[in-house]
Each structure stands twice: as structure tokens, then as C-alpha cells.
Amino acid sequence: MLYFARWKTILLWLAVVASVLVALPNLFSKEQLKQFPSWIPSKQITLGLDLQGGSHIMLQMQRSDIVKERLDTTVSDIRTNLRDANIRYTGLSGTGQAIQVRITDPAQVEAAKKALQSLTALVSAGGLTGGSLQEATLDDAGDGLLKINLTDAGIDYRMSSALTQSIEVVRRRVDELGNTEPLIQRQGSDRIIVQVPGLNDPQRLKALLNQTAKLTFRMVDTSMPVSEAISGRPPATSEVLYGEGEAAEPYLVEKRTIISGEDLVDAQASFNQQNNEPVVTFRFDSRGSQRFAQATQQNVGKPFAIILDNRVISAPVIREPIIGGSGQISGNFTVQGANDLAVLLRAGALPATLTVVEERTVGPSLGADSIRAGVSAGFIGAGLVVLLMIGLYGFFGVLAVVALVANVIMIMAVLTLLGSTLTLPGIAGIVLTIGMAVDSNVLIYERIREEFHSGRSLIQSIDTGFSKALATIVDANFTTLIAAGVLFFLGSGPVRGFSVTLAIGIITTVFTAFALTRWMFALWVNRRRPKHMPKGVRTGIFDGTNIPFMGIRRYTFAISVALSLAALGGFGTVGMKLGIDFTGGSIIELKAKQGDADIAAIRQELSTLNVGDVQVQSFGDKSSVLVRLQAQDEGENGEQSAVAKVRDGLQDSYEFRRTEVVGPSVSGELTKSATIGVVVSLLAILVYIWIRFEWQFAAGAIIATLHDVILTLGLYVVTGVEFDLSSIAAILTIVGYSLNDTVVVYDRMRENLRRYKKMPLDVLIDTSINQTLSRTILTSVTTLLALLALFLFGGEVIRSFTFAMLFGVLVGTFSSIYIAAPVLIAFRLRPEGANRGDDEKEDKKKAIGGAGA
Known part of the structure; x- marks a missing residue:
């Protein structure tokens, strides 16, 4: 019926007026809205990254990294527990999720089982549902051979914990960039989505998120030349690590960690007062200060290595004991490099490497x-x-x-x-x-x-x-x-x-x-x-039709x-001509900084980069170009490496307006x-x-x-x-x-x-x-x-x-x-x-x- 009760009319127009008031702030800038009375709605629609610029990055934690870390930790725990119990053993090794060790004295097998009992104890899974799980099982294969298997449930639990920890670390790193309203959320069991609107330097963001940033301080092994260790066999307690840069210098470094980045309480970029080079100053907590002072007192005159993600970034000689709990890291840094390292150290280390599997930057x-x-x-x-x-x-x-x-x-x-x-x-x-x-x-x-x-x-x-x-x-x-x-x-x-x-x-x-x-x-x-x-109704032209x-x-x-x-x-x-969403690969939209884009020159430049099949075509006006790179054989890391090569080759002449990278797993x-x-x-x-x-x-x-x-x-x-x-x-x-x-x-x-x-x-x-x-x-x-x-x-x-x-x-x-x-x-x-x-x-x-x- 064409009758509206008064209350219906009131509700109808209240809905319309309310919609106008709620939508109205979108017509004004944020600065203008600050001048309005506080009772007027000020919330605005959030613009997507394709409208305001920014980066969308999907990071994936590799399950294999968690498995390897748990395997190494468990092997180390087995070694420690058996030694503490004075039980002799041989053949301790592990592959995949399986570890085995042979007890040399059959009479000590039961004692060994008891010593390793802590590895198979139930662990609380936490969460709202509670419950517990077993991270490892222990089987006696006879003849003194014990087999320890890491359970899938235990690995899943470690994956979930590592992902939760990684989200907090990623959030601290992104917050250090000073961007407003970043979105960091979990997706599935092994991925993190990072969206940072208004970001002008996506390469820096990826560099910060790609690094695990595990910082360790270890002594340099001077018992033999490093060249001899490379050509021969290094001591069982040491390993060869390399410095940064193309001409990476090798170092023979002890495996034993003196102190780790977990004991850091602060890290700041500053300048060396003697040569004015950028450095990173750091400060330990009380436990770290004590351990660092003890290590430097015992090793005066010896070099020690500062290692970040298995790369030696500095190897100074200890001139005197460092008892103040602070020091500095030098390593031919740029100003931004020193800032980024300080950010990584302050935010803490990731429990596992995060790989960029999808990137969409505008x-x-x-x-x-x-x-x-x-x-x-x-x-x-x-x-x-x-x-x-x-x-x-x-x-x-x-x-x-x-x-x-x-x-x-x-x-x-x-x-x-x-x-x-x-x-x-x-x-x-x-x-x-x-x-x-x-x-x-x-x-x-x-x-x-x-x-x-x-x-x-x-x-x-x-x-x-x-x-x-x-x-x-x-x-x-x-x-x-x-x-x-x-x-x-x-x-x-x-x-x-x-x-x-x-x-x-x-x-x-x-x-x-x-x-x-x-x-x-x-x-x-x-x-x-x-x-x-x-x-005015003029739609009767089809009336009476009988087609x-x-x-x-x-x-x-x-x-x-x-x-x-x-x-x-x-x-x-x-x-069909499938896009990178389904095939994997990269799309890069370029705009010439001056004049028209030179497609032939771009093709010639990219043909020397060894990034596989490259397609270059005009896109919109004469100054814009679309570059397509095929999916790389090296997987997700290969995709990022290919885009980095293109950026290095063309960034002087072209503005990178849009970058989309989809790895094979996501596609x-x-x-x-x-x-x-x-x-x-x-x-x-x-x-x-x-x-x-x-x-x-x-x-x-x-x-x-x-x-x-x-x-x-x-x-x-x-x-x-x-x-x-x-x-x-x-x-x-x-x-x-x-x-x-x-x-x-x-x-x-x-x-x-x-x-x-x-x-x-x-x-x-x-x-x-x-x-x-x-x-x-x-x-x-x-x-x-x-x-x-x-x-x-x-x-x-x-x-x-x-x-x-x-x-x-x-x-x-x-x-x-x-x-x-x-x-x-x-x-x-x-x-x-x-x-x-x-x-x-x-x-x-x-x-x-x-x-x-």
C-alpha cells in the first residue's frame, strides 16, 4: 500500500541523514576535519594501496627451517643429557625428523632412556582449549640403538609459536619506519601479510623483513690459518664464515656463542668519533654485560667476530676488557645501513627466515x-x-x-x-x-x-x-x-x-x-x-511487440x-595468456622520468640481466611501459632477485610506479x-x-x-x-x-x-x-x-x-x-x-x- 506510517518515514529519513553525515567526512582532507567540532563524525574510508600507494607483502615461514632448528636443538639436548649422565654413546646423527644414537654399553640403555625422558615429556599447547602434546617419541630399536622422532604435532606447535613471535618482530620493525596504520596479520599456518600504505621505499621494507637478524658474538679461531681450514678440514668446534660484500673475506670462527642478540636492550646508529664513519652502538642487559665482560677479560689481544645471519659484519681485536656492557659495531656502513641494522637489532631476531612469496607495490x-x-x-x-x-x-x-x-x-x-x-x-x-x-x-x-x-x-x-x-x-x-x-x-x-x-x-x-x-x-x-x-515516460516503444x-x-x-x-x-x-597470478612471475610498470620511454633500450638492458624471458610493451601513454618477467627457476627468492636486478638497471631513468611479484606457491x-x-x-x-x-x-x-x-x-x-x-x-x-x-x-x-x-x-x-x-x-x-x-x-x-x-x-x-x-x-x-x-x-x-x- 502507498501509505507510510510516521515512524517508518522517520526511520527512513534518519537512515538517509545518518548516511550523509557518516559519508560527508570523505569530502574533506584530514587537516580540514581537525577543524570541525568533535561531535561531527570524522572517520573516513580507508583507501587501498592501489589508490594511495604503498606495499602489500606476503611472507612465508618455511617449515623446513623449523624442522632443522628443532633437529639441531634436539641433537644438542641429547648430547648434553647423555654427557651429564656420564653415558657413553656413538653415532649421534639426525636427518629430517629422525635422530638416532647408539649407547655403547648395553647396561646403560635404561639409564639413557631415563636421561632422555625430558625430550618426550608432554608440553602444554596453551590457547583457549588447553591440552598438551608430545614433541618427540623415543623408540628402542635393540642392540643399544635409540631412535628419537620429532612429531608432526610438535612441529606444528613450534610453527605456530614461531609465527606468533614473528608477527611481533615484524610489527616492531615496520613501526620503526614511522609509517602510520600498517596492517600486519596472520594468514593460515605459515604466512604473514604486511600492508604499509604510503610507503615510498618498498625495497627498504623488504630488506628489513627478509633478514632473520640473528646476532651472535663468537671468538675467532686462530689455531690454524683460515685458508688451511677451507682447503682441508676445520676443527670440529669451528666453522668457516664469510664477511659481507662481493669480495667476502673468510673467517674461521668458533661455533660456541659467547653472547647473542637476545641480551641486547638497545641499539642506535651513530658516528665513530675518530673517523666519522657510521657505526651501530649497542648496550646489553645485566646478564649480557656480565658475560661480555667475562669473555673480553679472558681474551684480551684476540679477535672476536660479530655475526649477523651467518655473515661476519665485523671482527675487531679485543684491546682491553669491556666491562660497561656497551660497544659498537663498525663495518663500512652507509648511514641508512647503520640505521637499518639498529632497527633490526632493536626489533629482535626472527625465529626463522621469512620469504617474500607475493608482493604488490604501488x-x-x-x-x-x-x-x-x-x-x-x-x-x-x-x-x-x-x-x-x-x-x-x-x-x-x-x-x-x-x-x-x-x-x-x-x-x-x-x-x-x-x-x-x-x-x-x-x-x-x-x-x-x-x-x-x-x-x-x-x-x-x-x-x-x-x-x-x-x-x-x-x-x-x-x-x-x-x-x-x-x-x-x-x-x-x-x-x-x-x-x-x-x-x-x-x-x-x-x-x-x-x-x-x-x-x-x-x-x-x-x-x-x-x-x-x-x-x-x-x-x-x-x-x-x-x-x-x-x-515524460517514453518507454512504450516496445508495447504490443510480438517478436x-x-x-x-x-x-x-x-x-x-x-x-x-x-x-x-x-x-x-x-x-589463454595467463597473468602472473596463475603462472608466477613479475609485472613492473615504469614511467620515464623525462620524455618518452625507450622500449628498445629497455629490452636491450634487460636482456643482459639473465632473468629469463622478458616482455616489454607500451602501457597507456608514450612515457609508460609494462615489463613482464617469467617465473624464475630459483622460486620465491629468485623472483625477488630478478626484480632487484631490473630496479638496479633502470631506476636512474624510470620511476617504478607499480610492482607485482607472485611466487610459484601462491600462483x-x-x-x-x-x-x-x-x-x-x-x-x-x-x-x-x-x-x-x-x-x-x-x-x-x-x-x-x-x-x-x-x-x-x-x-x-x-x-x-x-x-x-x-x-x-x-x-x-x-x-x-x-x-x-x-x-x-x-x-x-x-x-x-x-x-x-x-x-x-x-x-x-x-x-x-x-x-x-x-x-x-x-x-x-x-x-x-x-x-x-x-x-x-x-x-x-x-x-x-x-x-x-x-x-x-x-x-x-x-x-x-x-x-x-x-x-x-x-x-x-x-x-x-x-x-x-x-x-x-x-x-x-x-x-x-x-x-x-
Whole structure:
């Protein structure tokens, strides 16, 4: 009914006003917001790294490192425990997770088991659930041979503890850089995600995070020359380590650690007062000071080595005892090198090496360009949609525009409240929402026209139009919501940002269509008491159409099957040009600091770097270039090394605007999750449509959707456009849009099936498609206008994404008519030829009259 209780009106406008207040701070800078009264909301949308610049780095802890550390520790504990118990042994060794030792005296086997009992004791796992676990098991193999095995549960426990410790160390290191609001979080059982917005020097961040920073102080072994130790066999208690730099000097160093970095309480970069060289001063705690003083007193005149991650950074001679608990490290540092070492020492050592398996870095200038491009595309797309709606619907179009503005404001408000990150694909999601949001209004308006032309009064038509459109809009939008949900749970980074804005847009669209638009109609009706449709409504050009769509269904179906088979054939033989998200490798976007980019010179420079296959192509304007590096054979570390070589060779002439590095382990996971995402979304939508309709409708919707997905994949094969993670987002959005369109047509068919029980199915389908033709064409046009604005003005980064979406909208509209509908006939939703004759003629007359001829 077109009546709103006062409390409903109050709640409606409270929601709108609250949305305006929450979204308003996004129009001002942070400096301007500080001048506002404290009671005014000041929270703003968090911009993604692709909009404000910064680095996204995924670090992985290697399980093999934890296993090796536990193996070495356990071997050392076995040696210590047996020696303390005066038990003689031989053959102590370990590989993988297994250790063995032979007790030479069989009479001491039981005593040895008792001495090693502490290794197999239960350890508290901690956490909310409590519980305990065994880190090692001890087996007697007979003949004095004891076998100790490290359990998987124990390794998992050590991995979890090490990852928790690593997160704290990483956080301290990132905080030392002085960046605001870094995001550091755990992902899975062995990874850490680090996001640092506004970072201008990502290389420094990676250098800080890549180093374990285990600092030890050991004595230099002077019992034999180091050259003799290298060529022969060093003493069992010593090992050869090397210094830093290309001409790394070797040192023979004792394995015994005098003192470690765990005893440090402070480290600062400063300058040597004698030669003004950068150095790092350090200070120990009381225990460390005592041990350091004792060691230097006993070894005056002897050299000792300061070792960082198995590299000797300094080897001074102890001139006199150092009893103050402080000292300095010199090693030909630069000022930044000394600062970074001090940062590493203050933050503490990582329990294991962290490897960069994924990197996505955007320079601040590219972020600013992306914002401008995204906002410009949004305004242009919205402007085109507004002009179309007002031009076709007049006064009704004005009401739709008001609802559309409120819709966008609510999206921004919800993003602000949730603290969601707005990415460039997220802006694309908002623009797409603008194009699709008018679909709800078009459905309502066309229903109102249809009811009015069938003989109802305008007020009755408006009321009935809203009521009948509700189920269609909910069904159509829910299918898209399912696709957005799958994108959110299985996607990452920008793809997840796109899914969030799309999902929020769907919800706010339904709210504004059935609350705000209906309220405005109620206000208009109650004040003006109109008797006729406004003169500005100009969408009657399709009224009375009786296009026999199903008459050519066999031809269109055959063409679609042929194209689908060709697409699958091309996919299987030629294949798609896969992006680094699925193959691994690196993408680097460069911009010449002066003039145009010299692609030939870049190719020549990179050909000498031994980084495998390199592709260089223009990107956008003449000053920009995109460099692609193949996946490196050395794995994740090889990827980082290749990017470093490119940076060293080109950074003098080019600005590094964007860097994306995906290691082989991550690319394999992305491929798996992308495939699962498409399958899961299709299954979820199949179940929903099956519940809401009959099984033939569900089968028809899935076949039509698979048709759209296959042809879109064929588009990637034919055009050679790179298929990356954003392409998966495009395909899932096409799935949602195609089903949206299909469900609208199906909903009208279901209604007509109940209304015209004797009409042959092919005639009923034609009637239903003709009745919804205005809505189908208008929705497709508005969505295409929004996407076209994104394609032309949204920038190069999302151009391939919007290109696929443009194609998907066209194919989705086609499949709703020529794939989804004929399938119902093939599956005999209603037996063909039944009840033809006079009943058919009567039903056709009723249908044509009901459509508003």
C-alpha cells in the first residue's frame, strides 16, 4: 500500500541523514576535519594501496627451517643429557625428523632412556582449549640403538609459536619506519601479510623483513690459518664464515656463542668519533654485560667476530676488557645501513627466515592517477545513466536519480562504518552498481506502466507494480549477491574490495528501491492525486511487440553451441595468456622520468640481466611501459632477485610506479581458489534457483551461465588479453549479471504459467520475453554506459576487467533469451502441442491485452 506510517518515514529519513553525515567526512582532507567540532563524525574510508600507494607483502615461514632448528636443538639436548649422565654413546646423527644414537654399553640403555625422558615429556599447547602434546617419541630399536622422532604435532606447535613471535618482530620493525596504520596479520599456518600504505621505499621494507637478524658474538679461531681450514678440514668446534660484500673475506670462527642478540636492550646508529664513519652502538642487559665482560677479560689481544645471519659484519681485536656492557659495531656502513641494522637489532631476531612469496607495490603517483581516473569514470558513468533515466522516464526518472544518489551515499557510509578498504576495483564495483541499480527502478516503472495499460487506476497500478516487482528484484539481486559472497571468501586484495562494494551496493539498491522510491511515490500520490501517467515516460516503444523469439531458437542455439565448442577448442589448444597470478612471475610498470620511454633500450638492458624471458610493451601513454618477467627457476627468492636486478638497471631513468611479484606457491593456490570460486558460485546459485523455481529453470539458468562463461573465456583466447585475478572477478560478476537477467525473464514466465495454463510453452515464452523487453534493453543499456565510462576513462589497470564485463553484459542479455528460454522447451517444462486451438487463441488475446498493447 502507498501509505507510510510516521515512524517508518522517520526511520527512513534518519537512515538517509545518518548516511550523509557518516559519508560527508570523505569530502574533506584530514587537516580540514581537525577543524570541525568533535561531535561531527570524522572517520573516513580507508583507501587501498592501489589508490594511495604503498606495499602489500606476503611472507612465508618455511617449515623446513623449523624442522632443522628443532633437529639441531634436539641433537644438542641429547648430547648434553647423555654427557651429564656420564653415558657413553656413538653415532649421534639426525636427518629430517629422525635422530638416532647408539649407547655403547648395553647396561646403560635404561639409564639413557631415563636421561632422555625430558625430550618426550608432554608440553602444554596453551590457547583457549588447553591440552598438551608430545614433541618427540623415543623408540628402542635393540642392540643399544635409540631412535628419537620429532612429531608432526610438535612441529606444528613450534610453527605456530614461531609465527606468533614473528608477527611481533615484524610489527616492531615496520613501526620503526614511522609509517602510520600498517596492517600486519596472520594468514593460515605459515604466512604473514604486511600492508604499509604510503610507503615510498618498498625495497627498504623488504630488506628489513627478509633478514632473520640473528646476532651472535663468537671468538675467532686462530689455531690454524683460515685458508688451511677451507682447503682441508676445520676443527670440529669451528666453522668457516664469510664477511659481507662481493669480495667476502673468510673467517674461521668458533661455533660456541659467547653472547647473542637476545641480551641486547638497545641499539642506535651513530658516528665513530675518530673517523666519522657510521657505526651501530649497542648496550646489553645485566646478564649480557656480565658475560661480555667475562669473555673480553679472558681474551684480551684476540679477535672476536660479530655475526649477523651467518655473515661476519665485523671482527675487531679485543684491546682491553669491556666491562660497561656497551660497544659498537663498525663495518663500512652507509648511514641508512647503520640505521637499518639498529632497527633490526632493536626489533629482535626472527625465529626463522621469512620469504617474500607475493608482493604488490604501488607508487604514490600511480595511486593519485588511479583515484582521478576512477572518480572521473564514476561521474561520467553516473551522468550518462542520469541523462538516460530522465530522458526516458521524465518525472519518474528524477525520482530514480534521487534514489540513485542516496544509494551511492549509503554505499560510502557503510564502507566508512565497516572500515572496509576502497580499492580501484572497488570503485569499479560502485560504478557497476550505478548501472545495475536502475534495474530495480526500471522493473518497478515498467510494472506500473503495464498495470496501468491493463485498465487499473494509476494509484492501483503503482501499488501493484511495487508489490509484483518485489519478488523479481529479490530473486535477481540475490543471485548476484551469491557471486559477490564467493568472491569475498575466496578472493584476496583488490578482488575482495570489489566484492565488498558490489555486495553492499546490492543491499542498498534493494533498500532504496523499496523504501525511498516508494516513499517518494507515496508523497507524490497523496499530494497530487494523479489520474494519468506523467507525459515524460517514453518507454512504450516496445508495447504490443510480438517478436517470435522461439521461432529461430534452433538456429541461435546451433550458433551458440558452435561458438562454445570453438571457444573450448581454442582454450584447450591455443590457451589463454595467463597473468602472473596463475603462472608466477613479475609485472613492473615504469614511467620515464623525462620524455618518452625507450622500449628498445629497455629490452636491450634487460636482456643482459639473465632473468629469463622478458616482455616489454607500451602501457597507456608514450612515457609508460609494462615489463613482464617469467617465473624464475630459483622460486620465491629468485623472483625477488630478478626484480632487484631490473630496479638496479633502470631506476636512474624510470620511476617504478607499480610492482607485482607472485611466487610459484601462491600462483598455484590462486589457480585452485579461482576454479573453486567459479564452481561454488554456480552450485550455490543452482540450489537457490532450484528452490525458488522448478528444476528445469535451475538447469536452464546454469546452462545459460556456463554458455556466458565459456564464450568469455573464448574472448580471452581470441583477443590475447591477459587473464589474471581480476578476470575471475569479471567472470563471477558476469555470472551474477547474466543470472539477474535470466531470473527476471524466468519470473515473468513463472507468473504467466500460472495465469495462462493452456498456452503452449513456446508461445508463453515469447509472450514473457516481449513483456519484459523494455526492462531487458534499458537495464543492458544503462549497465553498458557505466561500464563504457570505466573502459574509456578508468585507466589501464582495470581496462581488461571492464572489457570482459562489456562483452559479458551483451552475451548475458543474449543468453537470457536464446539459451535459458529454449532449454525449458527442451526439458519439457510443459508438453508441446498440448491444449492448442481455441484455448491458445484466448490465452494469446489475454496476454497481449495484459502487456498493454
